[in-house]
Amino acid sequence: MKALVCHAFGPIENLRVEDIPVPEPGPGQVRVRVRAAALNFPDALIVQGLYQVKPAFPFSPGAELSGEISALGEGVKGYAVGDRVIAASGHGGFAEECVVDASRLMPLLPGMSFEQGAALVLTFATSLHALKDCARLKPGETVLVLGAAGGVGLSAVEIAKAMGARVIAAASSPDKLALAKQVGADELIDYSKEDLKKRVDELTDKKGVEVVYDPVGGPYSEPALRATAWRGRFLVIGFAAGEIPKLPLNLALLKERSIIGVYWGDSTRRHPAEHLANLHDLAAWFAQGKIKPVISETVGLDGAADAIKRIANRQVKGKVVIVP
Ligand SMILES: NC(=O)c1ccc[n+]([C@@H]2O[C@H](COP(=O)([O-])OP(=O)(O)OC[C@H]3O[C@@H](n4cnc5c(N)ncnc54)[C@H](OP(=O)(O)O)[C@@H]3O)[C@@H](O)[C@H]2O)c1
The missing domain is CATH 3.40.50.720 (NAD(P)-binding Rossmann-like Domain)
Known part of the structure; x- marks a missing residue:
């Protein structure tokens, strides 16, 4: 599969789109076929080693995404292959497939596009x-x-x-x-x-x-x-x-x-009930038309490194969405 890969902390220009093996979900995890992944400022920090979270190498940036479940790890309940989901991945989203903990998923909301789903949470x-x-x-x-x-x-x-x-x-x-x-x-x-x-x-x-x-x-x-x-x-x-x-x-x-x-x-991990209540509020407000992610542009994986550079340089408005 194709993914934007970071091999060492350093300049954003060092990121490359590469062919890498499809990851396998472990216990409690699912694999998602990524349909859209949204860009956030922390993506620019994480690849430079400037973020509070420092993943093991190699890794892909991409903290939130939407797509369809393509494989289930051992012990996952409540989800099936083919389900359309939104995932707070932390990293790994700028790729064709991404493995995430099932606890970081929610269903894609009715009437919501993959791009909007990726840019919501x-x-x-x-x-x-x-x-x-x-x-x-x-x-x-x-x-x-x-x-x-x-x-x-x-x-x-x-x-x-x-x-x-x-x-x-x-x-x-x-x-x-x-x-x-x-x-x-x-x-x-x-x-x-x-x-x-x-x-x-x-x-x-x-x-x-x-x-x-x-x-x-x-x-x-x-x-x-x-x-x-x-x-x-x-x-x-x-x-x-x-x-x-x-x-x-x-x-x-x-x-x-x-x-x-x-x-x-960190608060979502320490106070999961509070987080769940907030997700319900967001879903209700989206359904009522009170909130809507503003997507200013969509780019392919080939354009992801450039988009990360632009968010670091104050040149992005609203949300940029990467469509692998
Ligand atoms: N605390 C949390 O839980 C949490 C969660 C998510 C994100 N964050 C943090 O929130 C911040 C914003 O994230 P974001 O994804 O919304 O980023 P963003 O889309 O790039 O927005 C940041 C805004 O900061 C302003 N800015 C001023 N000086 C800048 C500079 N030198 N470089 C870049 N932007 C500059 C820009 O607006 P103007 O040009 O209008 O000034 C820009 O629109 C990041 O520091 C991120 O780590 C924190």
């Missing part, structure tokens, strides 16, 4: 977990989303709207902001040109926002924390800008603000 479940379980977002509160046209950012805009919040979307260009507007953002800030804190003050009558969703880090985190209201919640999602910011803790004290770390992957 990682971003939307992260944003729902962050806004619901971590921030306890209430209807009528205001959420500031940084990197609002990125994968997790766009999903946060959609989820916050589905939860009844007012959303201020911040991003670095007019076309990225237009995309955030298209999925429901109420207000827009171009933080490449505008002063983030000043604009939030203007948009909230100096009160600030109740929740900040920050997948970007770098120079934006401190002004965003300063723009957080009394008893506001600041969600630490990621550091796509590359720099992990160091924030003055007096900003937390002065307004009784909470700074909350979010680690979706």
Whole structure:
């Protein structure tokens, strides 16, 4: 089978599409014939050795996918060969076949394409977990989303709207902001040109926002924390800008603000019931048309390394989907 293969941590250019043996599922695992796999920022980190998870070599990136089950490992119950599924694979998805633990599967939803299925779980479940379980977002509160046209950012805009919040979307260009507007953002800030804190003050009558969703880090985190209201919640999602910011803790004290770390992957393993409830919410919202993954382009396996390079270079909007 064909797969995008990483033999050693290093530059993204070193990734190659190769012919490798079809993997066999072990006990509790299934093999999925991959119909679509979605690109995420961690794919760029994992192949460079910059991600918290470091798979054994050789491996393929690709953290989420959809497809049909092509083989069952020993002891797997509740699934059959041919079932259409979505899988949170962690890695291995940029390949024609991928082995995943059966516990990381859910059925592809009715009316959902393989591309949409591949692009649903990682971003939307992260944003729902962050806004619901971590921030306890209430209807009528205001959420500031940084990197609002990125994968997790766009999903946060959609989820916050589905939860009844007012959303201020911040991003670095007019076309990225237009995309955030298209999925429901109420207000827009171009933080490449505008002063983030000043604009939030203007948009909230100096009160600030109740929740900040920050997948970007770098120079934006401190002004965003300063723009957080009394008893506001600041969600630490990621550091796509590359720099992990160091924030003055007096900003937390002065307004009784909470700074909350979010680690979706680990939380799904530690709190499986909470994760399952969130997947049910996502399925219901998808069926009601309240949320929908925004797929900006689809590429073949041959285009996957280039797409990984582009997400690392801030050149991707919404989700890129790889169709092997
Ligand atoms: N905590 C969790 O559980 C969890 C789960 C999933 C993902 N994440 C993390 O969330 C972050 C975003 O992931 P994603 O898949 O949504 O990525 P993405 O689609 O690339 O979005 C990230 C956004 O960050 C902004 N950005 C600012 N400076 C950048 C730079 N130098 N390079 C690249 N992007 C830059 C870009 O928006 P502008 O150009 O508009 O600034 C971009 O749209 C990553 O750090 C990822 O590891 C965390």
